Amino acid sequence: MKFARFKVKGSAVYQGVRTEDTLKVIKGDLFGDWAYTGETFSVSEVTLLAPLEPNQIIGIGANYVSQKADLPSELPEIPVFFLKPTSSVIGPEEDIVIPAGIDQVKFESELAIVIGKEAKNVPEAEVLDYVFGYTVGNDVTAPQFFHQDGHWTIGKSFDTFTPLGPVIETELDPFQVRVEAKLNDVEKQHSETALMIIPMRKMLAYLTEVMTLKPGDVVLTGSPVGAEFVGDGDVIACTINEIGTLRNTFVTAKVVSEIR
8 A cells, every 4th residue: 555645736735545546535643543534636636745754764874785795794783873854854856955065965765664663672573563664765965064983964964855755655575676766867776675784674673672663763774886976956766666756856055145
């Protein structure tokens, strides 16, 4: 089942179930009890938003190799995780704003996990039972703002730096998909999730040892080899075929003098 958030001609925001050509409005708790309202809209008449307003966003860094032969024989004792602010979330077709003072940022197409049930100290064998579904994420990054001691927070946190969408797919085998990205229609990323260094079950189980994961948390699982710098006017299309394509355009931030 595919869940989406959307608005119609500036109206209130709706949650709905997407079919091929329509969106059927629902009400209630997305992660609990919900029901159809009877309202239906055509996909052509709505504006898709990020498919949820995350509770929190957790990312994992440097998590892909280019081929299976490069997978390490021993996994890192402490995986590289970071947090992103919820204010950085945008949806499909919204502009990604390049911060003032720099000319380029990096795109990072990713499979994003949406947590559906509270999870604490969950073993690997059971942890996927706590997943609600999956969406496409773009972990936009400005490494120019990374701290010299390795702190990534600022470079990951600018407004518009976490596009999500177009839907949350609940019926997905995350081990049988490919994470892709096209920059201006030229393929840059195309990797199976088996190339992850820290496998999904292990990363989620580890996180539940550190923190309590709650419904609406989003975990970005890392970006395949091929991410690169982009600039004003570039269009990035992040795709997982079973979920859809998340397309955004990069624009340069307007300086105060231009606004006046």
